[in-house]
Amino acid sequence: MSPYENELHAFDVDERAGFMPPSPPLTRLPQLWELWETILDATIHAKLQLGGKEAEASEAWRVRVRQLPVIPICELDSPMLLRRAHLVLTYILHFYIHTLPLTSPICIPKPISLPLVRISQKLDIPPLLTFSDTVLYNWVICTSEDFPTPLNVRSQTLFTGLRDEEEFYLCSARIELRGVEALQLVRATMDETSVNDSIAVRHVTQYLSTLSSVIDELHALMNDVRNGCDPDTYYNQVRPWFCGEDSDANKRKWVYEGLAEEGLLVPKELSGPSAGQSSLIHALDSFLGVNHGNPSFMQRMQSYMPRKHRLFLDHLMKSPRPLREFVVGARDGELEGAYNRAVGALKKFRDAHMIIAHLYILGPARRAASLRNSKGLQGEGKGREPVKGTGGTDLVTFLKDTRTRTIEAVIP
Numbered sequence: 519m520s521p522y523e524n525e526l527h528a529f530d531v532d533e534r535a536g537f538m539p540p541s542p543p544l545t546r547l548p549q550l551w552e553l554w555e556t557i558l559d560a561t562i563h564a565k566l567q568l569g570g571k572e573a574e575a576s577e578a579w580r581v582r583v584r585q586l587p588v589i590p591i592c593e594l595d596s597p598m599l600l601r602r603a604h605l606v607l608t609y610i611l612h613f614y615i616h617t618l619p620l621t622s623p624i625c626i627p628k629p630i631s632l633p634l635v636r637i638s639q640k641l642d643i644p645p646l647l648t649f650s651d652t653v654l655y656n657w658v659i660c661t662s663e664d665f666p667t668p669l670n671v672r673s674q675t676l677f678t679g680l681r682d683e684e685e686f687y688l689c690s691a692r693i694e695l696r697g698v699e700a701l702q703l704v705r706a707t708m709d710e711t712s713v714n715d716s717i718a719v720r721h722v723t724q725y726l727s728t729l730s731s732v733i734d735e736l737h738a739l740m741n742d743v744r745n746g747c748d749p750d751t752y753y754n755q756v757r758p759w760f761c762g763e764d765s766d767a768n769k770r771k772w773v774y775e776g777l778a779e780e781g782l783l784v785p786k787e788l789s790g791p792s793a794g795q796s797s798l799i800h801a802l803d804s805f806l807g808v809n810h811g812n813p814s815f816m817q818r819m820q821s822y823m824p825r826k827h828r829l830f831l832d833h834l835m836k837s838p839r840p841l842r843e844f845v846v847g848a849r850d851g852e853l854e855g856a857y858n859r860a861v862g863a864l865k866k867f868r869d870a871h872m873i874i875a876h877l878y879i880l881g882p883a884r885r886a887a888s889l890r891n892s893k894g895l896q897g898e899g900k901g902r903e904p905v906k907g908t909g910g911t912d913l914v915t916f917l918k919d920t921r922t923r924t925i926e927a928v929i930p
């Protein structure tokens with residue numbers, strides 16, 4: 519292994535798969551935890567409905583969850599096992615919570631709360647669904663190839679079984695995989711900035727030009743979500759399964775039962791999964807010198823990422839020769855132009871992302887609200903409260919701010 523591969527390996531970043539693992543994640547836990555897998559299969563098979571619809575069927579399923587034994591987790595002794603266990607239990611958790619009637623208290627029974635909180639502690643991530651569960655560790659390869667590419671991955675676990683949900687996950691997965699080249703360019707640039715001579719300036723100019731094209735491709739891949747994921751289906755049938763505690767319309771607390779008696783801490787970070795947890799976009803921000811402030815939503819999102827990816831971001835942040843400083847110091851017009859174009863590509867990515875957020879959240883929220891208004895019902899998007907993102911943000915203001923922070927990195 520080269521020193522570069524060694525370094526990436528230490529951060530669980532793969533040279534060919536980036537922040538995704540190089541080989542497919544586990545699709546099933548061993549026999550000891552089969553009851554969790556069986557109950558997840560049963561839920562998916564039963565096509566349970568959101569928000570207390572088909573109340574009898576969903577309550578019968580929740581009774582089964584409450585009657586599960588509390589299965590010990592001490593033998594979940596590898597990262598692969600722990601990740602699969604986190605995925606299985608968090609899908610069960612979100613099924614459990616989001617099939618409840620919208621005003622019922624949320625009490626997560628011990629057979630789920632205790633192992634999930636313990637597993638999350640071991641992984642050092644929050645005990646609810648994260649981007650790593652829905653995207654990074656939720657895929658299979660659908661060809662005979664032996665490593666993942668943007669063209670050969672499918673999702674493993676879905677709430678709805680709908681193509682719209684799968685395409686929503688795969689859009690992010692494809693971006694992560696296409697982003698591998700961006701990570702290679704980041705690394706190559708960092709090697710050059712530590713040399714810092716005129717050849718390094720030429721090389722970095724070239725790398726940054728290529729990086730702009732790669733970011734443009736990420737932008738195109740994001741727009742492609744429109745091909746397989748219908749906005750109203752996403753908004754009404756898929757997205758409600760993702761809600762975390764801080765985007766609950768009725769501001770209900772999530773109570774994880776049995777924690778105090780087991781000496782476990784009450785979880786505080788309970789935002790639903792958001793691609794704001796994508797280490798790739800954070801890596802591009804850090805590398806290009808986009809500063810989202812401290813504390814910020816972006817920084818909070820890092821606590822939802824796999825621990826080693828967080829360490830990778832720290833490592834980037836602490837680079838002894840930050841790129842922006844190198845570009846300013848070099849006083850080279852071509853280099854500066856290439857840098858500003860790369861920042862501009864990231865800004866355009868965020869412009870496109872805002873359009874997607876309007877298309878997939880604000881538009882459908884408005885349509886759903888006028889339908890509810892016509893029936894005299896309450897809910898989000900009525901104009902009294904801002905619509906929230908899955909991560910709990912006031913999404914319009916927040917997305918404008920991240921775009922502004924990106925523009926601020928441009929060298930005048």
Ligand code: HEM
Nearest residue numbers: 689690792793794796799875878907908909910911913920
């Ligand atoms: C239908 C597709 C998408 C929708 C509706 C959507 C929506 C949102 C919303 C509402 C937020 C605000 C934070 C929150 O509260 O969750 C957000 C943040 C974010 N999303 Fe997306 N998103 C989509 C796809 C993507 C994709 C494919 C990526 C790429 C990895 C991405 C990257 C981000 C990032 C990095 C943030 C943090 C804010 C920023 O960096 O500008 N999103 N998204």
